[in-house]
Amino acid sequence: MDLRFGDSQPTDDERAAVDELLGPPASSWEGAERTAENLRYSRGGHAARDRRDLLLPGLHALNDRIGWISRGALAHLCRRLTVPPAEAYGVATFYALFSVSPRPTTVLHVCTDLTCTAAGAAALCAGLESRLEGDDRVTVRRAPCLGLCERAPAALTIKAGDPARTAVSAPATVEAAVLAATAPDSAPEEPPTEAAAPQAGDRRQTGAPAPSSPPQKQTGLPAPPPLPPQKHTAVPAPPPLPPLPLLTRVGVVDPSSLDDYRAHGGYTALRRAFVLGPAAVLREIVDSGLVGHGDAAFPGGPDPRATPIGLAWRAAASRPDHPHHLVCNAGGSGPGAFTDRVLMEGDPYALVEAMTIVAYAVGAPHGYLYLRGEHPRAARRMRRAVERARARGLLGDDILGRGHSFDIEIRRGAGAYVCGEETAVLRSIEGYRPEPRPTPPFPTQKGLFGRPTVVADVETLLDVLPILTGGPAAYRSRLVSVSGSVERPGVYELPSGTTLGELLARAGVRPDLRAVLVGGAAGRFVRPDEVDVPLRSGVVIAFDGTVPLPRLLLRVAEFFRDESCGQCVPCRIGTVRQEEALRRIVDRAGPAAADDVALLGEVGRAMRDASLCGLGRNAWNAVESGVERLGVYG
Amino acid sequence: MTVTSLGVPRRLLDLTLDGEPVRAPEGTTLLDACRAAGKDLPALCHVDARTPASACRLCVVEVAGSRALVAACSREAEPGMDVRTDTERTRHSRRIVLELLASSVDLSTTPGIAEWIEEYGARPDRFGTDAARLEREPIIDNGLLVREDGKCLRCGQCVRACGGQGQHTFALSVSGRGFGSRVGVEYDAPLTDSACVFCGDCVDVCPTGALSVRSEFDLRTAGTWDEPAQAVTTTVCGHCGVGCELTLHVQDNEIVKVTSPPDSPVAHGNLCIKGRFGHQYIQNRD
Ligand code: SF4
Ligand code: SF4
Ligand code: SF4
Ligand code: FES
Numbered sequence: 001m002d003l004r005f006g007d008s009q010p011t012d013d014e015r016a017a018v019d020e021l022l023g024p025p026a027s028s029w030e031g032a033e034r035t036a037e038n039l040r041y042s043r044g045g046h047a048a049r050d051r052r053d054l055l056l057p058g059l060h061a062l063n064d065r066i067g068w069i070s071r072g073a074l075a076h077l078c079r080r081l082t083v084p085p086a087e088a089y090g091v092a093t094f095y096a097l098f099s100v101s102p103r104p105t106t107v108l109h110v111c112t113d114l115t116c117t118a119a120g121a122a123a124l125c126a127g128l129e130s131r132l133e134g135d136d137r138v139t140v141r142r143a144p145c146l147g148l149c150e151r152a153p154a155a156l157t158i159k160a161g162d163p164a165r166t167a168v169s170a171p172a173t174v175e176a177a178v179l180a181a182t183a184p185d186s187a188p189e190e191p192p193t194e195a196a197a198p199q200a201g202d203r204r205q206t207g208a209p210a211p212s213s214p215p216q217k218q219t220g221l222p223a224p225p226p227l228p229p230q231k232h233t234a235v236p237a238p239p240p241l242p243p244l245p246l247l248t249r250v251g252v253v254d255p256s257s258l259d260d261y262r263a264h265g266g267y268t269a270l271r272r273a274f275v276l277g278p279a280a281v282l283r284e285i286v287d288s289g290l291v292g293h294g295d296a297a298f299p300g301g302p303d304p305r306a307t308p309i310g311l312a313w314r315a316a317a318s319r320p321d322h323p324h325h326l327v328c329n330a331g332g333s334g335p336g337a338f339t340d341r342v343l344m345e346g347d348p349y350a351l352v353e354a355m356t357i358v359a360y361a362v363g364a365p366h367g368y369l370y371l372r373g374e375h376p377r378a379a380r381r382m383r384r385a386v387e388r389a390r391a392r393g394l395l396g397d398d399i400l401g402r403g404h405s406f407d408i409e410i411r412r413g414a415g416a417y418v419c420g421e422e423t424a425v426l427r428s429i430e431g432y433r434p435e436p437r438p439t440p441p442f443p444t445q446k447g448l449f450g451r452p453t454v455v456a457d458v459e460t461l462l463d464v465l466p467i468l469t470g471g472p473a474a475y476r477s478r479l480v481s482v483s484g485s486v487e488r489p490g491v492y493e494l495p496s497g498t499t500l501g502e503l504l505a506r507a508g509v510r511p512d513l514r515a516v517l518v519g520g521a522a523g524r525f526v527r528p529d530e531v532d533v534p535l536r537s538g539v540v541i542a543f544d545g546t547v548p549l550p551r552l553l554l555r556v557a558e559f560f561r562d563e564s565c566g567q568c569v570p571c572r573i574g575t576v577r578q579e580e581a582l583r584r585i586v587d588r589a590g591p592a593a594a595d596d597v598a599l600l601g602e603v604g605r606a607m608r609d610a611s612l613c614g615l616g617r618n619a620w621n622a623v624e625s626g627v628e629r630l631g632v633y634g
Numbered sequence: 635m636t637v638t639s640l641g642v643p644r645r646l647l648d649l650t651l652d653g654e655p656v657r658a659p660e661g662t663t664l665l666d667a668c669r670a671a672g673k674d675l676p677a678l679c680h681v682d683a684r685t686p687a688s689a690c691r692l693c694v695v696e697v698a699g700s701r702a703l704v705a706a707c708s709r710e711a712e713p714g715m716d717v718r719t720d721t722e723r724t725r726h727s728r729r730i731v732l733e734l735l736a737s738s739v740d741l742s743t744t745p746g747i748a749e750w751i752e753e754y755g756a757r758p759d760r761f762g763t764d765a766a767r768l769e770r771e772p773i774i775d776n777g778l779l780v781r782e783d784g785k786c787l788r789c790g791q792c793v794r795a796c797g798g799q800g801q802h803t804f805a806l807s808v809s810g811r812g813f814g815s816r817v818g819v820e821y822d823a824p825l826t827d828s829a830c831v832f833c834g835d836c837v838d839v840c841p842t843g844a845l846s847v848r849s850e851f852d853l854r855t856a857g858t859w860d861e862p863a864q865a866v867t868t869t870v871c872g873h874c875g876v877g878c879e880l881t882l883h884v885q886d887n888e889i890v891k892v893t894s895p896p897d898s899p900v901a902h903g904n905l906c907i908k909g910r911f912g913h914q915y916i917q918n919r920d
Binding site: 071085087089433438562563569572573575 | 731
């Protein structure tokens, strides 16, 4: 393969950003100074081609340092990695956080998604745009969900430089966000993570002893006392909660301290796993009945509730083509979904341990942790946790002196909801455009770099810890992120079987509840009188009557139009037609809306039936439920 | 009924197509199995002998046990599969897909599309006059190839042909995402400023005519392109010793296009600039 890279050269800064990531170039073929003879062509051996997966980190390095990716910078990166520039351009232009044209060094991302819209994002945006107008250092970007929904409305400043600076403003005021955008270093620190986990807060306030290990049930720890009674709810006060296996350490341990993690039961599960051996670990996971939670932000694929996830993992483990891979996909970025962020910020070592266990069970020497580009604090803490664990022999060649080898590489996404899809995230890591591909073959058969790969979300992986320490029966809770019109938004851990109504009561739902969106943008709306059903999703947004429902449906449609990868016709064009129809009827109802409602139904059905991946297949759910259950245009 | 396969004998699988038992060799796609059984599904982005793009979603069928419909062009036959090719669901999806596509791009040079639109009763105008379309001027930045984004189905077959599944030139990629995504070279540069070697293979695989050779484009623009009147001859390229088969399309004693038979054992449908465009210099009488 002879590639042509053109004559564009990087600036010194751009060259430095790339070379710091990749190390100094080894030869002129790898992008060092060129001679007249080899100015335009370059040939890379296998070693260079194998580094294709560094394309996304390379694009981040440039975007972080300069704020955008110039032609010369891209050419330099491509020379270094032996990647065709057209393909690299295709990758760079896929992600919302990158720019291939010059822009101000500071980008202020203002969330305009569902929860933030209900919390006044439109006014915030307008205020920011007028305040920052004419300031050529800052540009305001209307962003899809930033995953800070419990503190809506949210804004995130990213200022390019060496190093890049970030500042989160949430709940954001115009004043605070302008300050963060113009001086990110002096912006106030975010509130502690446990503020986003109301149950953790309650436990601390009431002085309940911190659990010493996850299997609280068996150590006989007292259950936390009931939450204080709620004022405004129609639902009776919820019963006391059983112990919380997943949130047990959030707000209790110091997330930066490995010793503290171990003092709170950390690494007992891995020790037990090493005693059991991989096959027995898989058996316990299968026996627990654990099912994937991947549907929290991104439903699709085979029904994750249909079969125990352990069976798929076991199938991957038994495949002869090695090495196997493990990917933790924390890149799902659906509106209202922030569970992963809270878990990784509050208990980062738990994820390192859980990944180590699952990798051991499925025979993966290598794991990738794929994070959202918009969660700087989670990324910082996970990075630190991985480094500490490595330094202490809990990652690397000889974990706990047991001869088992495993390491974790952290990869940052760059703003693409579709990366919540399991084949898309693999392509993203490999350095290709994250377009989903048809399944089968499933990743467990043919995944990352063509090898059998287990792709799992954060919650599913963390579930493995209590299963191993408390036995298969210990697994019985699930996490839900709740935002919108409630007194105590945040991540809740509830016994499976809990109803939506109980959850809302616990979160302090406000009295003028108008609708609840269950399952995020890809989910469905339910009426306030329909909440008496077991919760089947990890994302709940409550809406009162202040934002007209047609606006919310339109926002959902805009979201899917923006996030469609564009690969298949029903989704690429269907999401556009859906948005157009909803825009036409945003102020209409009854006969004036009937034709468009019928059209929506026809297009929606084809999107659901004929789209290639879960994004398109679920892009009509919310609108359909809005029409049929809420009677939005009735 | 048995599906004949070329090459090494493969295990035969039993499955059901529209209620009829059929046997298909392992590794066969459902589309191939359907065609072998005499059922022709609409399939726009499928280019024979190429990796399926699975992008147009016209070939969707119902497979028992699968919640969504399944693209027949990419799904391999499995033993015991129960497949329905012509149901209310499949017809509905195909009709909507045709309407969506025809409402957003110019399909005037897409072979077969008019018949499908008729067959499925698609009405692309129902989305109204405000429906977003991809209106783009043809890109004419060189003497050999024309790119018309406004006709592109965005199946990516050209990208594959130019890249790892053909030329290994990697001049093309899809950029952007969603409705605004398009095929092109880095930073939307002209083709002459890219890695393109003007082999024209991308033109051969393009199912919509969004990519065309200049000679065809010019005749179409002049209104004198007359496909039924063209004679088609197969010959062997004399420019080098490889011996690629060429298909010459001749109109009024002039070669107006050169293609390559995709099943040719020598070239596998790939040519180079000399085979594809060399005739222009021979014909050039100036
Ligand atoms: S359904 Fe949408 S996101 Fe999924 S492959 Fe098709 S266009 Fe891409
Ligand atoms: S003419 Fe050949 S090299 Fe040029 S873009 Fe098409 S396939 Fe690629
Ligand atoms: S130009 Fe042709 S081959 Fe390429 S994506 Fe568009 S329709 Fe497909
Ligand atoms: S031919 Fe199967 S999706 Fe296009």
